[in-house]
Amino acid sequence: MAKVSVKDIIEKFELELISGEEGINRPITTSDLSRPGIELAGFLDYYPAERIQLIGKTELTFTEKLTDSEKQLRFEQLCTDITPGIIICRGLDVPSMLIEASEKEAVPLLRTKQKTTRFSGLLTNFLESKLAPTTAVHGVLVDVYGVGVLITGKSGVGKSETALELVKRGHRLVADDCVEIRQEDENTLVGTSPELIEHLLEIRGLGIMNVMTLFGAGAVRTFKRISVVMDLELWDQKKQYDRLGLDEEKMKIIDTELTKLTIPVRPGRNLAVIIEVAAMNFRLKQMGVNAAEQFTNRLAEQMSDR
Template identity: 75%
Template sequence: MAKVRAKDILDEFHLELISGEEGIHRPITTSDISRPGLEMAGYFNYYPAERVQLLGMTELSFFQRLDDDARRIRMEKLCADVTPAIIISRNLDVPPELIEASERYAVPVMRSKMKTTRLSSRLTNFLESRLAPTTAVHGVLVDVYGVGVLITGQSGVGKSETALELVKRGHRLVADDCVEIRQEDMDTLVGSSPELIEHLLEIRGLGIINVMTLFGAGAVRSFKRISLNIHLETWDAAKDYDRLGLEEDKLKIIDTEITKITLPVRPGRNLAVIIEVAAMNFRLKRMGVNAAKEFTEKLASVISEHENLPEDGNFGGY
């Protein structure tokens, strides 16, 4: 099923439908936008017909210089079978040759009042967001001090209870149980909640609660960039856990890796406070402050100085 169709951009940007209404449900498969300047000059050897075609002042002013036969041929070639839509910017007049060709080949022609560059930028951002690779992860997403923290772990380990405590401490819930993630860029993951369970939190023994109703609109948000993964697991006495923070694991989601911290769960551990500190420490590391690295360097310096001391204890007369 197509993620985006021509009708979606018609509604999103409040465009005016000029012609080609039969093709209004054509799928859009790429976020790239084409400005067919060379095509207006007759060069169709590498025409990217699968893209949305954007015609501005430059393309149309050149088009007006052509003779009648050339205009008709160019517009017929522009309206390919796979062309999802043709958009005219600046509220410019639509050439009758384009209207005729679009009706014949069912290619929707739309018009916008926006300037060409602005429309191209907004349209590209919209398509990249809607066409981005997506996946779903079982977990909880919380905004902690501006850091998108994805809490994962086995069912029943305490993810939702920890999220509830974080919300009570002033942080914001994004999604519980199922986190829909889209990769908007090579290193950007954005998480959101499925519409059916948005703002809801499931607590075993208590049931489903509406976080926005209980704690207010400031306790939730619709989406958040994911930067840190906190993985909760039941305490294993036979397992060695990182005690310095020098080791940095990674979690790969789609094509992007994020920092992963494994927290063992046992009675008496305040997970909400630990996650708060983990988020603050993550921000410090991004600013170049690494407490574990500084401690290790100081320890190495002390050991080095101790090894260089004279064995007889003679400090040069002092």
Template identity: 75%
Template sequence: MAKVRIKDVIEALDLELVSGEEGVNRPIVTSDLSRPGLEIAGFFDYYPAERVQLLGMTELSFFNKLNAADRRQRMEELCRDFTPGIIVTRGLEVPAELLEASERESVPVMKSNMKTTRLYSRLTNFLESRLAQTTAVHGVLVDIYGVGVLITGKSGVGKSETALELVKRGHRLVADDAVEIRQEDQDTLVGKAPELIEHLLEIRGLGIINVMTLFGAGAVRSNKKISLVIHLELWEKNKQYDRVGLDEEKMKIIDTELTKMTVPVRPGRNLSVIIEVAAMNFRLKRMGVNAAEQFANRLNHAIAEGDHDDL
């Protein structure tokens, strides 16, 4: 099923449908747009017909200088079987040749009063958001000091309880149990809660609680960029855990690699404080302050001085 159809664009950007009404259910498969200036001039060798076409002042000013036969031919070429739609910007008059071709091929032609560059920007943002790659992850997403922290782990390890404690400490819940993630940019993942369970938290033995009702609107947010993954696992006696922080583990979601930390869980460990400090330390690292590296440098310096004293 198509994620975006022309009728969605009409509703989102408040466009006026002028002709080609039969094609309003045409799917849009790419967020790339086209301003067919070369095509209006007659060069269709590389015409990206699968894109939404924008006709602004430049394109239509040149088009009006063509003779009647060329105008008819160019608009017929623009209206392909798989062209999603054509938008005329700036409130300009839609050419009669375009109206005829669009009705014949059922290509929707829309009109907007916005400037071409403004419409281009808004439509690109809308399509990129709707056409972005998506996935779902079992876990909890919390905004901690501006850092989007995705808490993962097996069922029953204590993810939701930890999130509840973080909310009590003043941080904001984004999603519990299921996190819907979309790839907004090459290295940007944004997570949110499914609509059905938005603002809800499941605590075993207590049931479902509404975080916004209990703690107020400031305790939740609708979406957040994911920057850090904290994986909770039951403590294994014979497993070696990172005690310095020099080794940085990565986790790949869709096309983006995120920093991942594994935190062992056992009685007596305050997970909410550990995760809170992990988020603060992550921010420091991004600012160029790495405590683990500083310690390693001090240690190497002390060893080097010791070797020198032995001489």
């Protein structure tokens, strides 16, 4: 899991640092946020201290009804040694007692001019993307007709050459050799390229080439959701390959299962065209059109009529 610190969100959202500067390197371990209204009222049995605390107009207006001793106690209870930070929204004035409490425990106290609900959504999306589970896979990721195709296979089987042919045919390269994958949602995997090899493609005998320089900005993408895995393997005469397309194999990456197609490789097979057709056929299946099932149903009908 990637590490995110309070300093990262200060830079990302241009937040104003009020106090607690010593704690700006505190790690943020969850994308969940907390609006500590009930805690300011005195109920702290389930206080989620490990979350970023968002304080808006409602919470600050409530604290004005408390006595000075109550305010001091509540603010000190909010500032713990594991609290990543406290953010005041709407550019509101910060109570002096809260500043003192944050300085005492080195809890960063920040301020933004944005409305609480709006900022809450932006911050949650940012943290979810940064804290999402990640992994890396050896392969090539290409955007083919809007379908994110992850091409896998043993080294030297022809993954990069196939990707080059797909780029020449108007499709877009996302990553070659190493694909960094993060799970942004329950069934959503997004692939990107490591910064060092972004837009680069390695072809044995030719070396490394820059796809964007050769084919233009329209030939590359920064990221793409992965929809299907196409595994290239050398043709094995002893192996039975699926000829109808009824058997659907799955490949699990992190916690998400993806459709996996095994494509045997041998001289004379145009892999780029096969992958193009496979991507289009995958889209048709997603829309409810399954040619293999239709053929099987027609065959069953003809056999039953005899």
